[in-house]
Amino acid sequence: MTEDAKILVVDDEPIVRLSLTNWLQEENYQARAVGDGAGAIAAIQEENWDIVLLDLKMPGMDGLEVLRKVKEIAPHTVVIMMTAYASVPSSVQAMKEGAYDYIIKPLDVEELTLMLNKIVEHQHLVTENILLRKRLTDRYTYGDIIGKSSAMQGIFELIDSVADTNATVLITGETGTGKELVARAVHTNSSRRYSPFIAVSCGALPDTLLESELFGYEKGAFTGADRTKKGRFELAHGGTLFLDEIGDISVKTQIKLLRVLQERNFQRLGGTDLVDVDVRLIAATNRDLAKAVEENAFRSDLYYRLNVVNIQLPPLRGRKDDIPLLITHFMEKFNVEFNKKFDRVEQAALDQMMSYPWPGNVRELENVVERAIVIDQGPELKLRNLPFCNIEQPAQGEPEALEDVERLHITKMLERHDWNVAKTARILNIDRTTLHKKIKKFGLERQ
């Protein structure tokens, strides 16, 4: 939590709501005010708040009642009680019910400032601690990759042995299996870890744009090239360049890429000078490149250059032992993100998740857990909240084809995030470019 922490003011007096919200906003907090308990509960259900400044005495639902509800819905939210009366018993009661502290009205500006600073600082440390603990090496995790199955343990060993070499790595696997995570793990465990990791989604860019992205261009190289621009190869100098969806690049770009791999230098578009680069290349694809080579759709010499070390990621249906571990991981992740307290999975839901084929792999599992957490309060992840819980008997009008489900889910997420493509792409765990492609493919439009 930073200085722009989100604070909800709950007070029945309009002057307090207005003045306190203005003051908090001037102090760089994001603040909103509501006038009663019902409004407070609605606001807490709607979005996450870091701190709630809650009036103890309010008509209707009083502060203590609201406090109990807030703690039930959002246990991580810090509540400070405000009271016009220095009522020790009710303040002690509030502290017992989970309030962080209480402050007497009219507020002492210094006391309030110090209290808010202390909470912000503490929550910042808590968040940092959670992140650090997550990063601690666990026998079932490797960076952000999780798995206790023998298949994944084998992948971890392979990453270990290949990371600190300069060997080119080809990562293969179905969509959603975590190819970019593996690429990042290779980079962060190599001696190049302090240099850039640059990722390019080759499939998302048209051929000419991909070339200029990879190799950069000189001023005047083409209409609109009003200045010299460095390409991703140059930006990744000293580090790692990750080329995702390598199977989608054109034969022309394949030749250029091959040349860089052989010569370790290249020319910018429209340029004549050779630019030397020291880059480790990691490529990934969900296509069968060997087959593409047989069909002459992919150059064999480039294939062999890329396929020095192959990391083949198993589909999730091939490592079902990891599903409970992944569910726990995603529950913890989304508990923090959505301020929920899910801690177990209904047996029927787990059975369903263990038998489901997961065509979208870990990414699909993550989305399913996220959805189940978003739409329920917990603490148990229920079968009824799984999108495929009635897979054998689809409701009337419910899409059955995966593509239809995808279109519906993307539309829903875009609507939920007010058509903010960057944010929605983050939630869907796909690139912005991929999302743009899907929007175009499905012909989605904002209503």
Add this chain to the structure above:
Amino acid sequence: MIIRPRIVYIVRLGEVESSHLTVISESLQEHFGLEAKIIEDRTILPCALDAARKQYNSNLILKKLLDILPADALKILGVTDFDLFSPIFSYVFGEAQFGGKCAVISSFRLRGHPDGKILQGCPPLVSRIEKEAIHELGHTFGLRHCADPDCVMHYSVGVQCADRKFAFFCPACREMMVWHMATDLFLKI
């Protein structure tokens, strides 16, 4: 483009030492490059007194300052020796209309003691008053609190902490200040 007035009016509210007002006036001319004029008003304070709290309501003073705003005023700053409060806070050193026209400051709590007495060993009161005046006027130009503890726009908890900051803007706030001021002084049409 319309060029707006560039006079900051400093309003003496009650008995305030003339030397303090002079320092504020000189400081504003130096830091903001604006002409400052000192005027006096005896009608505002009585309207803002809360007899029960024995303090003056800073919100009401801001409203009253707007009522007496001269036509050629860019900003108006009230200065008083009496204790100020806002509806939510037990006391305030000053208050400003964010991005607006008026601000008010009080030297009462700046003296270091809650009852307005000067604490022994305090830095000169006028230095604190000068900082508070620039700080509040900064808010009227749309500046928010600054993270730099040396900057005059830094929010310091307590007067002692405020003593460590300087009476001028950090480079970032200065730049923002110049930008906001240009917007305030020159209305594009």
